[in-house]
Amino acid sequence: MLKSQTGMEDGFLSSVGAEDSKMLEPPTKITALVVDDDTINQMIHHRLLDNLGIRNQVVRNGKEAIDVHCSGKNFDLILMDMEMPVMNGIEATRKLRAMGIQSMIAGVSTNTRERENFMEAGLDDYQEKPLTTSKLVSILHKVHKDG
């Protein structure tokens, strides 16, 4: 449903190896939430998103992710870590879905054992850490295909 209005972003997107770039909205309109307790991953994921022109916010655990939604904010994409203190990614994903949040939620983790549980909690996609630009671009393609 989201289509590009102009051809401007094509050059940008093809430079990051994105196919079918005509289907994507100008990057600056997409918003994202990074949910991760690790400060290094926070920094990297924040920068990865910035680099693609995606405005983003960072929170430290599942509970903060819920709180930020309760405050009325909404995001096109949520990057959800799995293992976090206070509330983990599986529980947070379940709660967000129960709240009616339909944003694209991509699980980002190293814990392959829990992958199925994590997907069942309501993920749209799952990527192994560490995230890279190309993994992020493949997630973004999914955002628009399912839109």
Added chain:
Amino acid sequence: MERNQMRRQLALIRQSFFDQGFLDEQFIQLEELQDDANPNFVEEVVTLYYRDSSRLILNIDQALERNPLDFNKLDNYMHQFKGSSTSIGAKKVKAECTQFREYCKAGNSEGCMRTFQQLKKEYAILKRKLEAYFQQARQAGPLETACRSRN
């Protein structure tokens, strides 16, 4: 030393990190996130890594003094450590983390302790190398640190 010479030397040093297995592809990912608006991104991430992981090392050292060892707790610490080490591309450190976790699963105290000593060595070696590298990079002046150009 002349700038071009410094830059050539810097490129060689950088390549050696990969050739000798100290760093992997993930480090290049970080370099690619560096640009004019974020000229020190890699150094900032690495600095953050060494700051945060020093606390983890302390925790693990203390946990290794317990008798008997709490392998579950140790494994949790190491899971975190491995995560951040992976994120900066610290290949050798990451390998030691994996080994350590194997020993935790096997309940092998001696293996854990030995591996942790090795891990600390690799960690310190990488730190020295990267600190020297960043310092030299600053002296050489603004530089495209990644071999591939972004534009």
